[in-house]
Amino acid sequence: xxxxxxxxxxxxxxxxxxxxxxxxxxxxxxxxxxxxxxxxxxxxxxxxxxxxxxxxxxxxxxxxxxxxxxxxxxxxxxxxxxxxxxxxxxxxxxxxxxxxxxxxxxxxxxxxxxxxxxxxxxxxxxxxxxxxxxxxxxxxxxxxxxxxxxxxxxxxxxxxxxxxxxxxxxxxxxxxxxxxxxxxxxxxxxxxxxxxxxxxxxxxxxxxxxxxxxxxxxxxxxxxxxxxxxxxxxxxxxxxxxxxx
Numbered sequence: 001x002x003x004x005x006x007x008x009x010x011x012x013x014x015x016x017x018x019x020x021x022x023x024x025x026x027x028x029x030x031x032x033x034x035x036x037x038x039x040x041x042x043x044x045x046x047x048x049x050x051x052x053x054x055x056x057x058x059x060x061x062x063x064x065x066x067x068x069x070x071x072x073x074x075x076x077x078x079x080x081x082x083x084x085x086x087x088x089x090x091x092x093x094x095x096x097x098x099x100x101x102x103x104x105x106x107x108x109x110x111x112x113x114x115x116x117x118x119x120x121x122x123x124x125x126x127x128x129x130x131x132x133x134x135x136x137x138x139x140x141x142x143x144x145x146x147x148x149x150x151x152x153x154x155x156x157x158x159x160x161x162x163x164x165x166x167x168x169x170x171x172x173x174x175x176x177x178x179x180x181x182x183x184x185x186x187x188x189x190x191x192x193x194x195x196x197x198x199x200x201x202x203x204x205x206x207x208x209x210x211x212x213x214x215x216x217x218x219x220x221x222x223x224x225x226x227x228x229x230x231x232x233x234x235x236x237x238x239x240x241x242x243x244x245x
Contacts, residue, residue: 008212013234014119015162018149020238022111027241031114032106038078038092045077051183068194071097076190079139082181085189087124088243090143091116093193095150104154112150114243120146121243123214125232127225136224137175137185140192144169145214147196155200167209168199170220 022028075093079085092113099109124142132138148169152162172195175188203209214220214233221228 008215010215010230010233011163011166011212013237014149014166014214015152015159017119017237018115018152018157018162019159020115022114024241026244027114027118028107028110030244031110031117034088034092034117035096035106035110035113038074038089038096042074042077042096045080067097067101068197070101071197072187072190072194074190075193076186079186079189080183082185085137085139085180085185087120087139087143087146088117089139089189090192090196091120091147091150093190094147094196095154097193098151098154098197102154108154112153114241115153116146116148116150118146118237118241118243119149122233122237125242126229127221127227129226131226132224133177135177137177137179137188139185140175140188141173141224143189144173144192144196144199145220147193148199151196151200152203155204157200157204161203163211163213164207164209165200165203167211167213168202168207169196170213171209172199173220173224 071090071094074097075090078089078093095109095113095116098104099112104112120142123145124138127142128138145166148165149162152165157165172192175185175192179185179188210216210219212219215228215230216222
């Protein structure tokens, strides 16, 4: 099942998807709404979310100028309520922090969010099982992979660098299901957003990773999943949007 190949259909599909021309108006609309709702949740964060943000905020406010730390705070804020702790949370946090830093257009931010949310949904479908959810925080472990593809799109990485960014992010996947409902679960989810930004920037500046990072031997699925269905990722990718359901 887990092939140590130098290339993989899964990585090929995901890296190509990161730069897809987004033509579906429904997808664009849903993505804009998701970004807008995330901004609203951040702006109206409750006391628990504010406490998490305060813990992560560097003394003197230096982290406000650090996109990675800003995304960490935003992701933790979005995931402070258990019902909001989904794989889309790190995607939205990373997209908002990076998009605002790059002064990206609202359309570009929404497109990056759409790509990241869809990729995360498909990767989760490929590995999802009771065993996986009993052990891992899906929001952070899968969310970082969707978020890094969103970052690759915003940074306009080519396919080779996008593949490396995906591999770097796959190395960062972490988060224990045991932390569900605790402050740590929110911090894990925020860190996934920060790690996605870091992975994209490392790849942009020449860092490399294994090609088959998701489905290769000793890759993400081999080490963390109890089942892996590659077709859940590759079939209809770009034409059928599972995240709309």
